[in-house]
Amino acid sequence: xxxxxxxxxxxxxxxxxxxxxxxxxxxxxxxxxxxxxxxxxxxxxxxxxxxxxxxxxxxxxxxxxxxxxxxxxxxxxxxxxxxxxxxxxxxxxxxxxxxxxxxxxxxxxxxxxxxxxxxxxxxxxxxxxxxxxxxxxxxxxxxxxxxxxxxxxxxxxxxxxxxxxxxxxxxxxxxxxxxxxxxxxxxxxxxxxxxxxxxxxxxxxxxxxxxxxxxxxxxxxxxxxxxxxxxxxxxxxxxxxxxxxxxxxxxxxxxxxxxxxxxxxxxxxxxxxxxxxxxxxxxxxxxxxxxxxxxxxxxxxxxxxxxxxxxxxxxxxxxxxxxxxxxxxxxxxxxxxxxxxxxxxxxxxxxxxxxxxxxxxxxxxxxxxxxxxxxxxxxxxxxxxxxxxxxxxxxxxxxxxxxxxxxxxxxxxxxxxxxxxxxxxxxxxxxxxxxxxxxxxxxx
Numbered sequence: 001x002x003x004x005x006x007x008x009x010x011x012x013x014x015x016x017x018x019x020x021x022x023x024x025x026x027x028x029x030x031x032x033x034x035x036x037x038x039x040x041x042x043x044x045x046x047x048x049x050x051x052x053x054x055x056x057x058x059x060x061x062x063x064x065x066x067x068x069x070x071x072x073x074x075x076x077x078x079x080x081x082x083x084x085x086x087x088x089x090x091x092x093x094x095x096x097x098x099x100x101x102x103x104x105x106x107x108x109x110x111x112x113x114x115x116x117x118x119x120x121x122x123x124x125x126x127x128x129x130x131x132x133x134x135x136x137x138x139x140x141x142x143x144x145x146x147x148x149x150x151x152x153x154x155x156x157x158x159x160x161x162x163x164x165x166x167x168x169x170x171x172x173x174x175x176x177x178x179x180x181x182x183x184x185x186x187x188x189x190x191x192x193x194x195x196x197x198x199x200x201x202x203x204x205x206x207x208x209x210x211x212x213x214x215x216x217x218x219x220x221x222x223x224x225x226x227x228x229x230x231x232x233x234x235x236x237x238x239x240x241x242x243x244x245x246x247x248x249x250x251x252x253x254x255x256x257x258x259x260x261x262x263x264x265x266x267x268x269x270x271x272x273x274x275x276x277x278x279x280x281x282x283x284x285x286x287x288x289x290x291x292x293x294x295x296x297x298x299x300x301x302x303x304x305x306x307x308x309x310x311x312x313x314x315x316x317x318x319x320x321x322x323x324x325x326x327x328x329x330x331x332x333x334x335x336x337x338x339x340x341x342x343x344x345x346x347x348x349x350x351x352x353x354x355x356x357x358x359x360x361x362x363x364x365x366x367x368x369x370x371x372x373x374x375x376x377x378x379x380x381x382x383x384x385x386x387x388x389x390x391x392x393x394x395x396x397x398x399x400x401x402x403x404x405x406x407x408x409x410x411x412x413x414x415x416x417x418x419x420x421x422x423x424x425x426x427x428x429x430x431x432x433x434x435x436x437x438x439x440x441x442x443x444x
Contacts, residue, residue: 045404052398062311065308065309066390084369084373087333094358094359094362108217111251114130132152132190134154135193135250136164156249162186162187164189164194165184166181166201166227168227170222182201203219204219221350227241228246276339280338286330287329307321321383
């Protein structure tokens, strides 16, 4: 059965119901923090915010991949730093070997050019007697070659020579060795002059020791061949020196310099030998360190590749950075293994030229490492920039979505307070309207 309500009661009741509905909506906004909870509330804002949030979530999902990629690059960069330190240690090892160079210079001492009898006759030291002797026998009389109180004597090089010459060969000239040839005037030339000429070469030195022996010593560790010759002019003397024709007169017992006239070969240095193991150990550690420079199974120093995706799109619209690694090891850096002998492709620690080559190898390795580090550094800068940009972009999208659907808590709280006040007033009005209907009861 329908209940009839007076117009006043019905209006008051409608007002209370409307206010209650509004209060419920405000309370829902305060509870959820959103003023648009469904498409019914505001279709445009609802779907726009949903799209913005979806893109923000996709970008945030890419951040993990970027982070892994950045860590992979940083791991490779740390590996390069470690390898660089090891190469610097290799340089120190080579410098130690080079500092010991003077200990293994090839040296040849000839027979004594002065005798005890000459020492007694001249009252000079054997060294001074040998240095003062003429090189050329001016009268071809072998009986007066000895030094006396009035004569300096001579070593007996061919009579009548106008020019003398020296020929010095270090190592193999065809494989990077050196050759020095020079002629000088034979007249009044002494052993001292010969010593000076040898010292001018820059590839060998000479001196006469206290025993009166002429010593020829290489400035490097390469085998040294020395020849003395004479002739009617400089060219003829040089040709003669190339065969070492006059070597025997200055105390060297080998005449044919071109085949067996070896002044001396490098002496094996124990210090250099001990440094070989240290050098090769450091070289091996370069390979091991590079192998350990990976992150999450990806190693850019082992030739792996890493790709960093920067946007949520696919296909040709996708933006990504692909970084191709390189296989980093001692061989690829051009650092050859150290040995104690001359072997193709290896570094002979007993050989000065090989040590210089090793220094060049290490300098080249450092240049390669700097270039590789620069490349990775540039890629890392790009990756970090894009990571920061993606984080900021995701925040912008989230904030934009929130601005479209989020409720203003202060405003909604004020609305609720106002509605509650109106609700109380409406309830009071409804009560007054009911009292008017109850007035009929007073008639009974």
